Amino acid sequence: MTVQYRLLSLLRDSGPLSRAELSDRLEVPRPRLLAELDRLIEAGRVLEAGPAASRGGRRSTLVELDPRVRFAAVDLGASSVDIEITDGRLAPVASYAEPCDIRSGPTVVLDRVVEILGKLRAQGHFSQLDALGIGVPGPVxxxxxxxxxxxIMPGWDRYPVRSQLARELGCPVVVDNDVNVMTLGEHHSGVARTAADLLFVKIGSGIGCGVQVHGExxxxxxxxxxxxxxxxIEPGGPVCxxxxxxCLEAFFGGVALVRDATAAARTGQSPALAERLTGNGVLTAKDVADCAAAGDVACNNLIRAxxxxxxxxxxxxxxxxxxxxxxIGGGLSGLGHALLAEIRGVVYSxxxxxxxxxxxxxMSELGPRAGVTGAALLASELAYGGFS
Amino acid sequence: MTVQYRLLSLLRDSGPLSRAELSDRLEVPRPRLLAELDRLIEAGRVLEAGPAASRGGRRSTLVELDPRVRFAAVDLGASSVDIEITDGRLAPVASYAEPCDIRSGPTVVLDRVVEILGKLRAQGHFSQLDALGIGVPGPVxxxxxxxxxxxIMPGWDRYPVRSQLARELGCPVVVDNDVNVMTLGEHHSGVARTAADLLFVKIGSGIGCGVQVHGExxxxxxxxxxxxxxxxIEPGGPVCxxxxxxCLEAFFGGVALVRDATAAARTGQSPALAERLTGNGVLTAKDVADCAAAGDVACNNLIRAxxxxxxxxxxxxxxxxxxxxxxIGGGLSGLGHALLAEIRGVVYSxxxxxxxxxxxxxMSELGPRAGVTGAALLASELAYGGFS
Incomplete structure (x- = not known):
């Protein structure tokens, strides 16, 4: 890793630091560090930020990332898009979400992403993006x-997501699988900060897993x-x-849960679900969670199974x-502790x-923000030179 | 990786090279390379080995590893010990195998390993070991x-295998799991030379898997x-x-296969096995392989299942x-292509x-030599500075 990357990512993760602290923490010879810092200050990527607390010797000045740095983080799901604009330290400065059917294809979906970013720019949240990170719900x-x-992304196979967004937005772009992006987010800013070898299980409409080995x-x-x-998991199980x-997804995940909940409502196994189905015409995973919390036995059984x-x-x-x-993350992690308890029970035994x-x-600490957090991290890694 | 390690491992894997070739292939500035080479020649680890073929300029001299370098490779299985002495290029100079019950405990087994090495030394295969690598059948x-x-190793939990062998043999020692060692061997010298992300499945008495990620x-x-x-693989399956x-091992592996073969002999399902059981008193995996090759249906079914x-x-x-x-490696890989065909059929579908x-x-290319090959490689990595 270059000194530039190590310096910028340390300022990202720690905030303003004095030259002395930077030198201590990076273990880079001081002349080399100071030269690199001068170069970054000259390029406007790092700024002086007032005097540091005295350490007894010569007064040191704090340096920090240029507060005008902006990253865009895009989390494309099967049926939603979440966008966040962050500063150079990955703190959100604006966020936006709306339903979005990934099956509309790349032209429609990416045009909409560019349009939303245009609105956020018009609202003054940024004038120029330094980089964009995007997660998509499929292999990348x-x-x-x-x-x-x-x-589940018809029309997207080998579609040039990176080059098209880079061209239209005029900034470098990095594309990854949505679950990988959530894993990165949870590792950098969530519950998994200290875990080197990590599984992040996303239970949403379907079920996927981010795999992190030795911190990568x-x-x-x-x-x-x-x-x-x-x-x-069962050769004779339902067709997927x-x-x-x-397959696991044929048994569980948002799609399977709604299927089973609807059956439980129709057969009268769950009076609570039957009432909601009559009222709303459809059921969601949230109905199952609500009814389970209110003591409905069939809903609790669905979650436990x-x-x-x-x-x-x-x-x-x-x-x-x-x-x-x-x-454990993704939308269905909202099913809560009954779900977690069953998972633990089986794995531990x-x-x-x-x-x-x-x-x-x-459970994920970042919840629905895991995706945008990871996408912003990827954008910053790209901008700071972490992939070079 | 240090220049010393890169230089020594290149000479290990390529044999004698000229200074010019070394410089080209290592992409190290020539003065730095020559200085390192002089140091290694002075230390007696590398020798001059005659003139190189002319490349048109000044004549270059070949250098090679000291031919007196000796590594010991030990592959401890559940019921056997395989030992190989190699030169610095991992070519075998002597090998020895005998039955050995790992359950005898570390004192008995390691004493026997030291004793065998003493005999190999007395036979003139080495005077001093440069390093020893050992694989053991359990987590390490x-x-x-x-x-x-x-x-399956009673008495071995946290037993100081490395320090005891190092003290008794007077050389550095590296200890790893037996399947990891086989994986290393197959990656370095076998069929998996070019595979970065590798699964090596050992089917022996039990079943284990070596996992290699990005070449490590x-x-x-x-x-x-x-x-x-x-x-x-089946909640209601046999007790393991x-x-x-x-568990997978409750269904297949050497122990399960002998159990099922004995049952097939006793129930008359397999006349061929019944005959061998009467003749020998016990059955082995090899009996199943032989009878299957001779057309016994029950044996073929056991292998396919x-x-x-x-x-x-x-x-x-x-x-x-x-x-x-x-x-696919380990003793039961000797069951051959019917086994491989079934594995492929399920995975590909x-x-x-x-x-x-x-x-x-x-199938493994090294077969029963995968373990000692990997153990010798580990020893050389240790001796050449690959772990520092």
Missing amino acids: SFRDGVPVSPP IYRGAEGCAGDIGHIQ SCGNAG GGRRVGQVLAGLVSFMNPSMIV RSLPLATGNLPIV | SFRDGVPVSPP IYRGAEGCAGDIGHIQ SCGNAG GGRRVGQVLAGLVSFMNPSMIV RSLPLATGNLPIV
Whole structure:
């Protein structure tokens, strides 16, 4: 890693520091550090920020990132887009979200992203972006900045997401899988700060997993590592959208939960769900969570059964990977502690004791902000030279 | 990586080279390279080896590793010990194998290893070892050089394998899990030379897996990554030695195969096995392989069922990890192509197409020599400075 990257990312993560503190923490020879700092001040990327507290010797001056630095973070889901503008320290300065069907295809979706960013610019949140990070709900060639054979994104296969956004916005762009982006966010700013070998399990409409090894995202030979939603858990199970039978996603995740909740409402197993179905015409995962919280037995059973299925897959992955932490995120993590308790129960009883002895299994701390946080981090890594 | 390590490992992997070739291939400034080379020649680790072929300019001299360099490679299995003495280029100069029950405990087993090495020394295969690498059949703290809670190695938990062998043999020692060692061997000298993200599946008495990520062994938070033998594949399955039910090892592996073969002999399902059981009193995996090759249906079915079970676990791991190659090794890989065909069939039909499109699933090229090859490689890495 270059001195420039180490210096800029330290100022990003620590805030204003004196030259003496920078020199101590980076363990770079002082003349080399000062030369690099002068270069960054000259280029306007770093500013003087007033006197530092005295350490007894010559008074030192604080330096900080240029407060006008702006990153854009875009989290594209199957049915939503979340956008955040951050400063150079990744603090949000504006955010925006709206429904968005990824199946509309790249032209419609990316035009809308550019349009939203135009509005945020017009509102004065930035004048020029320093970089943009974007997560998309499918496998990505990180090197090429394009989705690769994404199953739920018709029309996006090898679409030049990176080059098109870079051209239209006039800033460098980095593209990654949405779950990888959430994993990065949770590792940098959430509950997983100290976890080197991490599994981040996103339970949304479907189920995916971010894999972090030695503090770095592991993407796999073709960029599709972490696709745990299609691991088979029961050969005779329900048919999955992928064409195989008995996949984890065929049992649990937002789509399966709504299917099972609707059945429970129609068969009278859950009077509470039946009432909501009559009232609203459709059911959502939130209905199941609400009814479970109000004591509905069938809803509690659905959540617990789902947790056991997720736990069953994770138990195998823990034996295989021996991670230092598992984080549960995504929309369905809102189902709460009954879900977590079942996952823990299966993993702790099924995996090798040595692998689970020190293994925390916890809920995401960033929740719905994990994606934009990770996308902003990726943008900053790109701008500060972390990928060069 | 230091220049010394890069230089010595290049001479290990390429054989004698001229100074000009070394300089070209290492991309190190020539004065720095020549200084390092002089230092290594002075220390007796590298020797002049005659004139190089002319490249048109000034005649260059070949240099090579001191031919007296000796590494010891020890592969401890559940029931055997394999030892190889190699030169600095990892070419075998002597090898020795005998049955050895790991359950005899560390004192008995390590004393025997030292005794065998003493005999090999007395036979003139070496006078002093430069380093020793040893693989053991259980989880290892690579940093501490000790086994950690190894399930089939009573008495070995945190036993100071590294420090005891180093003291008794007077050379540096490196300890690793046996399957990791086989993975290293297959990657360095076998079929997996070009695979960066690799699964090496050892099917022996039990089943384990070596995990290589970006060309490096991944050991997990507690050193027990790759323990796939205890992934549950059928909740109602047979009880496993670990106490859980339905683990992969409860269905397949040497122990399970002998159990099922004995049952097939006793029930008359397999006349060929019944004959061998009567003749020998016991059955082995080799009996199953021989009878299958001779056309026994029950034996073929046992092999195919085992392959499907292994494939079932690997299908999930391929979706999770998206490796660039899978290698099947260990004693039961001798069951041959029926086993491999079943594994392939399940993985190729069950995993995400993107993850299997370019995924070779192949038999180990080194076979029973994978362990000692990897242990010798580890020893050389230690001696040449690859871990510093």
